[in-house]
Amino acid sequence: MNKTKDQTTEIKILEAAKNIFQTKGMDGARMQEIADEAKINKAMLHYYYRSKQLLFEAVFKQAFSLLAPQLNAILNDDSSIEEKIKNFTENYTSFMMKHPYLPNFIIHELNKNEEFIVKLKQNTGFPNLEKFKIKVEDEINKGILIPINADQLFVNIIALNIFPFLGKPLIKAFTDKDEQSYKEFVESRKTEVSKFIINSIKRS
Amino acid sequence: MNKTKDQTTEIKILEAAKNIFQTKGMDGARMQEIADEAKINKAMLHYYYRSKQLLFEAVFKQAFSLLAPQLNAILNDDSSIEEKIKNFTENYTSFMMKHPYLPNFIIHELNKNEEFIVKLKQNTGFPNLEKFKIKVEDEINKGILIPINADQLFVNIIALNIFPFLGKPLIKAFTDKDEQSYKEFVESRKTEVSKFIINSIKRS
DNA sequence: ACATTTGTTAACCATTTGGTTAAACTAATA
DNA sequence: TATTAGTTTAACCAAATGGTTAACAAATGT
Numbered sequence: 001m002n003k004t005k006d007q008t009t010e011i012k013i014l015e016a017a018k019n020i021f022q023t024k025g026m027d028g029a030r031m032q033e034i035a036d037e038a039k040i041n042k043a044m045l046h047y048y049y050r051s052k053q054l055l056f057e058a059v060f061k062q063a064f065s066l067l068a069p070q071l072n073a074i075l076n077d078d079s080s081i082e083e084k085i086k087n088f089t090e091n092y093t094s095f096m097m098k099h100p101y102l103p104n105f106i107i108h109e110l111n112k113n114e115e116f117i118v119k120l121k122q123n124t125g126f127p128n129l130e131k132f133k134i135k136v137e138d139e140i141n142k143g144i145l146i147p148i149n150a151d152q153l154f155v156n157i158i159a160l161n162i163f164p165f166l167g168k169p170l171i172k173a174f175t176d177k178d179e180q181s182y183k184e185f186v187e188s189r190k191t192e193v194s195k196f197i198i199n200s201i202k203r204s
Numbered sequence: 205m206n207k208t209k210d211q212t213t214e215i216k217i218l219e220a221a222k223n224i225f226q227t228k229g230m231d232g233a234r235m236q237e238i239a240d241e242a243k244i245n246k247a248m249l250h251y252y253y254r255s256k257q258l259l260f261e262a263v264f265k266q267a268f269s270l271l272a273p274q275l276n277a278i279l280n281d282d283s284s285i286e287e288k289i290k291n292f293t294e295n296y297t298s299f300m301m302k303h304p305y306l307p308n309f310i311i312h313e314l315n316k317n318e319e320f321i322v323k324l325k326q327n328t329g330f331p332n333l334e335k336f337k338i339k340v341e342d343e344i345n346k347g348i349l350i351p352i353n354a355d356q357l358f359v360n361i362i363a364l365n366i367f368p369f370l371g372k373p374l375i376k377a378f379t380d381k382d383e384q385s386y387k388e389f390v391e392s393r394k395t396e397v398s399k400f401i402i403n404s405i406k407r408s
Numbered sequence: 409a410c411a412t413t414t415g416t417t418a419a420c421c422a423t424t425t426g427g428t429t430a431a432a433c434t435a436a437t438a
Numbered sequence: 439t440a441t442t443a444g445t446t447t448a449a450c451c452a453a454a455t456g457g458t459t460a461a462c463a464a465a466t467g468t
Contacts, residue, residue: 009445027231028316031426041447046427108312110373112232117377127378146403151379151389152396156364158371163363166370169314173321174331175355185355192356199350200404213415235456245417250457 010048012038014058017045021059022101025108029056060109063102064120070095071127081139082198084132085157089194092161093186103165129154145201153201160193214252216242218262221249225263226305229312233260264313267306268324274299275331285343286402288336289361293398296365297390307369333358349405357405364397 016038020029031052035042049055074088096103110117120126129150136150164171164186172182220242224233235256239246253259278292300307314321324330337354344351368375368390376386 024316025229025231025312027229030424032424042426043428043448044446047445050427052426104312104315107370107374108229108308111308111370112228114373117373121377129378129380148400149392149396151381152393152400154379155368155371155375155393156397156400159363159367160360162371163367164359166311166315167359167362167366169318169321170311171359173325174333175358176333177355188353189356189359192353193360196352196356196360196404200400204408234454236454246456247418247458248416251415256456 009040009044012040013045013048013055014062017049017055017059018062021056022063022105025105026052026056026112060106060116061120063106065125066095066099066102067106068125068127072125075127075129075132081135081145082202084135085197086194088157089161089197090190093164093190093193096162096165097183097186100165100168103162107166143203146203148201153197157197160197161189164189213244213248216244217249217252217259218266221253221259221263222266225260226267226309229309230256230260230316264310264320265324267310269329270299270303270306271310272329272331276329279331279333279336285340285349286406288339289401290398292361293365293401294394297368297394297397300366300369301387301390304369304372307366311370347407350407352405357401361401364401365393368393 013034017029017034020034020037024033029052031045032042034055035045038044045052045055049058070088070092074084074091077084079087132154133150136145136148136153139145140147168182171177175185177185217238221233221238224238224241228237233256235249236246238259239249242248249256249259253262274292274296278288278295281288283291333354336358340349340352340354340357343349372386375381376383379389381389
């Protein structure tokens with residue numbers, strides 16, 4: 001057999017499964033649909049991944065593993081909180097514009113199965129806030145930032161960055177934007193969000 | 205027949221459907237499961253609501269109709285932006301603590317079926333930002349607020365308030381909180397979030 | 409009292425769905 | 439070139455699922 005072809009079929013399946021699972025969710029996805037998307041026989045899905053559940057987990061883990069490094073990189077580098085916020089906002093928004101279904105997929109499946117995150121947490125490389133917390137407290141002590149709880153600040157940062165992708169249909173409707181102007185709206189958040197946060201927490 | 209009993213059966217179904225649909229989503233929900241939850245025969249679901257789709261829509265519309273007035277009340281009253289933000293943050297968080305599955309349910313289903321919001325928009329009472337925008341611009345001109353785009357501000361407000369309910373499993377894992385301390389965390393956001401926003405936009 | 413409408417149930421049905429099987433095919437190896 | 443191991447396919451299967459039906463029960467109106 002040909003190892004290259006092995007991989008391409010296996011990867012074609014994962015790719016197709018990613019598309020279907022991320023748009024329709026675990027429950028809404030059909031094995032046949034994934035097979036069609038990958039242009040292979042349905043039996044191949046089971047040949048390579050055994051069951052829908054295992055195929056789903058392969059997709060989910062891959063999706064999650066795309067997000068964690070983004071967070072870690074910024075939480076653990078040595079830059080100032082202001083720089084962290086600027087970098088994160090810029091990078092994360094750019095990344096999400098390329099993977100717009102990802103936040104919804106992860107959040108929905110995690111909410112449907114809360115125990116699932118316990119498994120992920122055991123993984124090395126699961127984001128850790130310790131260094132970020134220390135840095136926040138340090139800058140508060142130095143008078144750079146006004147007093148704020150680091151957990152609250154962290155949640156505020158990710159909320160402001162992720163929500164536009166989660167709530168896109170809602171926001172589009174509320175603010176009366178079409179696809180194009182919504183894209184511009186999100187694009188402008190790359191800088192607006194960090195200004196907004198820094199305005200709030202930086203001692204002036 | 206007995207009109208009171210009619211209503212209770214019909215309402216028992218809607219109540220059960222709400223529980224199941226909101227936790228499992230349209231695709232994950234089973235008609236039999238809803239019937240069991242309501243402790244009635246499965247055929248009754250079809251007798252009163254015709255199909256799964258229509259039952260789902262009844263649940264969805266009811267859920268959505270709980271959110272819209274909350275938004276409208278605050279967008280359209282005559283208070284200052286600062287008061288709007290304080291009221292909204294306090295009220296919305298309290299409300300969501302009582303209906304924690306609501307945001308996820310609405311956001312997930314809306315993302316799976318983007319056209320669906322068009323129907324909702326035709327409804328009278330669909331939230332409208334005009335008055336809010338005018339008030340924001342007014343306060344900017346008066347020098348109360350620093351310049352900020354009203355749409356961006358609006359998205360920031362709802363992002364900061366809704367995200368803790370959408371991303372609960374994620375945030376719990378990242379910040380290492382158990383159920384109780386997460387509850388306290390969210391509780392404290394009732395005031396923290398408005399302080400955070402006002403800090404950012406109020407001219408000092 | 410009786411016919412009619414409304415509500416409820418159990419059994420049933422067609423279709424869909426995840427998953428299996430066995431045979432056919434491919435390509436490297438001995 | 440025969441063997442072997444891995445790959446792919448079509449046909450199949452049992453269980454689950456949304457939905458229907460027909461008989462029965464309980465109100466309601468006349």
